Amino acid sequence: MSKEMSLVVRTADQTRRAELSLDPASTGADIIQAAVDNWALPGDTDYTLVNATTGRAVTPGESLSKAVRPGDVLEVQPVLVAG
Amino acid sequence: MRTDRYRRHEQIDWFSQDAVRSARIVVVGAGAIGNEVVKNLALLGVGAVDLYDFDQVEQHNLTRSVFLRESDIGEGKATAVVRRAAEVDPGVRLRAFEGDFWDHLSVWRLAEYDCAIGAVDNIEARIRLNQMCLLAGTNFVNAAIDSRHAVIESFAHGDAWGGACYECHLPESAYGRMAERYSCGGLRRRAHASQQVPTTAVTASVAGALAASTALRLGATGEERSASRRVLIDTIAGGSTVTLLDRNADCAACQGMLEQPVVVRTRNRWALAPEMSEAGQALGQVLRLSDPLLTGYECAQCGALPEAARYLDRRAAEFDDSITTCPRCATSAIRIEVRQRFELGELVERFGSRPVPAKFALADIGGRTVCFDFEEG
Numbered sequence: 001m002s003k004e005m006s007l008v009v010r011t012a013d014q015t016r017r018a019e020l021s022l023d024p025a026s027t028g029a030d031i032i033q034a035a036v037d038n039w040a041l042p043g044d045t046d047y048t049l050v051n052a053t054t055g056r057a058v059t060p061g062e063s064l065s066k067a068v069r070p071g072d073v074l075e076v077q078p079v080l081v082a083g
Numbered sequence: 084m085r086t087d088r089y090r091r092h093e094q095i096d097w098f099s100q101d102a103v104r105s106a107r108i109v110v111v112g113a114g115a116i117g118n119e120v121v122k123n124l125a126l127l128g129v130g131a132v133d134l135y136d137f138d139q140v141e142q143h144n145l146t147r148s149v150f151l152r153e154s155d156i157g158e159g160k161a162t163a164v165v166r167r168a169a170e171v172d173p174g175v176r177l178r179a180f181e182g183d184f185w186d187h188l189s190v191w192r193l194a195e196y197d198c199a200i201g202a203v204d205n206i207e208a209r210i211r212l213n214q215m216c217l218l219a220g221t222n223f224v225n226a227a228i229d230s231r232h233a234v235i236e237s238f239a240h241g242d243a244w245g246g247a248c249y250e251c252h253l254p255e256s257a258y259g260r261m262a263e264r265y266s267c268g269g270l271r272r273r274a275h276a277s278q279q280v281p282t283t284a285v286t287a288s289v290a291g292a293l294a295a296s297t298a299l300r301l302g303a304t305g306e307e308r309s310a311s312r313r314v315l316i317d318t319i320a321g322g323s324t325v326t327l328l329d330r331n332a333d334c335a336a337c338q339g340m341l342e343q344p345v346v347v348r349t350r351n352r353w354a355l356a357p358e359m360s361e362a363g364q365a366l367g368q369v370l371r372l373s374d375p376l377l378t379g380y381e382c383a384q385c386g387a388l389p390e391a392a393r394y395l396d397r398r399a400a401e402f403d404d405s406i407t408t409c410p411r412c413a414t415s416a417i418r419i420e421v422r423q424r425f426e427l428g429e430l431v432e433r434f435g436s437r438p439v440p441a442k443f444a445l446a447d448i449g450g451r452t453v454c455f456d457f458e459e460g
Contacts, residue, residue: 012324013231013317032254044278046206046257050313050326057252057313059331075324077315079257080227080234082280083112083204 005070009035010052012077024065028058035076046079088172089128097302100128107131107195108298111184111212112202113138113160115147115282116226119291120200120298121164122149125171127295132168132177133196135184136161147284185211190443190456191348194219197241198298201225201249202291205277206257207264213249214336216240218344218443218454225249226294230281233290236313236328237297244343247311251331258335267407268421269375269399285318344445344452351438351457353431366428368448370455372441375399379420382409396433398440 005024009031010017016039022031028049035041049058053072068074086093089100106129110120113136124132140148140155140163150167151160161179169177180187185208193199193215201212201223209225216223222241227234238248264275293314300308311328332338377399380391390410394402399421407417430439444455 012315013320014322029254046254046260048252048254050324052324055325055327057326057328059252059329059333060254061333077234077324078229078232079206079254080229080232080280081204081206081209081278082228082282083114083116083202083226 005064005068007064007068007071008073010073010075011035011039011041012075022064024063024068026064027060028062028067029060031058031064031074032060032076041076047076048079050075050077088174092128103127103299103301104130106197106299107133108198108200109133109135109188109193109196110200110202111135111188111208112204113148113164113179114144114202114204115284115287116202116228116290116294117160117200118148118150118164119288120202120226120294121168121177122171123292123295124299125168125175125177127299127301128172129175129299132175133180134161134165134177135180135182135188136164137181137183147282147287149284149288184208185442188215189348189459190215190219190346190454193221194346196221198222198224200294200298201227202294204280206253207261209249210253210261210336213238217248217337217340218346218445218452218456220244220343222298223249224294224298226290228282228286228290230283230286231317231319233286233293233316233318234313235290235293235297236311238311238328239309242300243309245330246309247328247330248334248337250336251311251334252328253335265400266404267399267419269377270406270419270421271400271403273403273405289316289318339447340452342451344454346454346456348458349455352436353434353439354436355431366426366431368427368446369424370427370430370444370446371424372439373443373445374441375421375423376440377402377419378422379418380406381418382412382414383416383418384414385409385411385416396440 004021006021008019032047051072052075058067092098092100110117113134138160140151140158140160144151150164155163159181161181165177165179199216199221201209220241223238225236266272313326316323377394380394381387407415409417446453
């Protein structure tokens with residue numbers, strides 16, 4: 001059992017923000033799904049995850065242990081489609 | 084007189100009017116963002132802009148599209164936008180293409196542009212344009228909006244091939260949503276209603292301005308020029324996030340493309356020339372077509388149907404799922420086969436002197452992706 005990692009997750013408009021302890025084996029897709037479920041984000045939108053501290057995107061299959069360090073801020077951004 | 088037009092630009096130490104004047108940009112989508120992109124490119128004095136859109140002007144477009152007027156309703160968007168944009172700077176060469184870029188813009192022609200700007204209104208078209216830019220080695224700028232945010236993503240497929248592409252960071256859910264539009268692996272679903280995303284002129288103008296600037300690499304140095312990156316702007320709170328996008332080894336689009344693909348412009352005819360009669364080994368070469376084809380159509384109860392001749396060897400996307408109802412027994416017992424991968428020999432046998440209804444075919448030859456780009460006609 002790996003030690004949990006403390007970090008901040010927020011939405012792009014910063015209306016939602018939470019300090020969390022997460023399993024480092026969690027993936028980018030897991031974080032997005034948890035944010036959509038817990039914050040009731042619009043279900044007709046797709047989301048992507050960004051490490052706002054490092055300025056790098058986290059791919060859906062990437063684990064937190066590879067993409068994130070304790071204390072980093074993760075941002076859930078909408079995938080925009082309209083032109 | 085022309086020098087006077089650009090006098091303010093020439094006072095900017097990082098602005099090269101000559102570089103802007105020599106740029107050739109293709110804009111796909113003449114909606115809200117497309118209007119703003121073309122406006123900015125024309126004001127900046129860009130060399131050439133080609134604009135693609137298959138849509139007609141509707142009244143609801145008029146609240147977000149700077150070049151469109153009431154009198155344009157019913158006219159092709161690209162034509163209407165180009166006509167007004169030409170008034171901005173007669174020195175800019177503007178061309179309108181009425182139709183789907185997928186049908187009218189070939190990979191080799193895309194390679195002649197300095198940048199393609201995606202201002203379309205759905206993910207599928209963005210994926211297709213990204214794929215074409217990857218193959219052509221053309222810089223790609225993806226611009227999109229909602230009612231609050233504007234996003235600009237830059238992929239330097241031309242300046243620094245090998246970075247992340249548009250699909251590298253697309254979530255699985257986006258593919259799932261796209262798949263909902265099709266059944267049987269390629270037929271359009273009749274019941275599917277396309278999503279209407281509310282937007283405003285505010286987000287469109289922010290996205291359009293930044294897309295034009297990014298496409299022309301105005302003032303850009305280092306990573307701003309060569310890295311794949313995303314800028315997300317919150318037009319209400321005023322904040323922005325700049326994110327570097329790393330290549331994803333599992334990407335659906337660029338996985339396995341370790342080198343820039345080779346593009347071979349070729350006739351779309353499949354009969355073997357006499358001198359190729361000994362090319363038996365090559366006939367086993369697997370080709371992945373740009374478009375899935377309908378290769379099987381029969382009823383599980385009635386068996387083979389004469390109607391199959393109407394559907395077989397055509398693009399699956401030409402048809403909707405109404406054809407899955409058998410015209411004889413009226414049940415949904417039609418078995419459809421849709422394929423995108425074929426051996427060369429099979430295409431020769433199926434099509435001979437007829438064109439394959441596809442835009443291009445991809446092959447892995449000697450570990451490198453080769454794109455056989457079919458000439459029009």
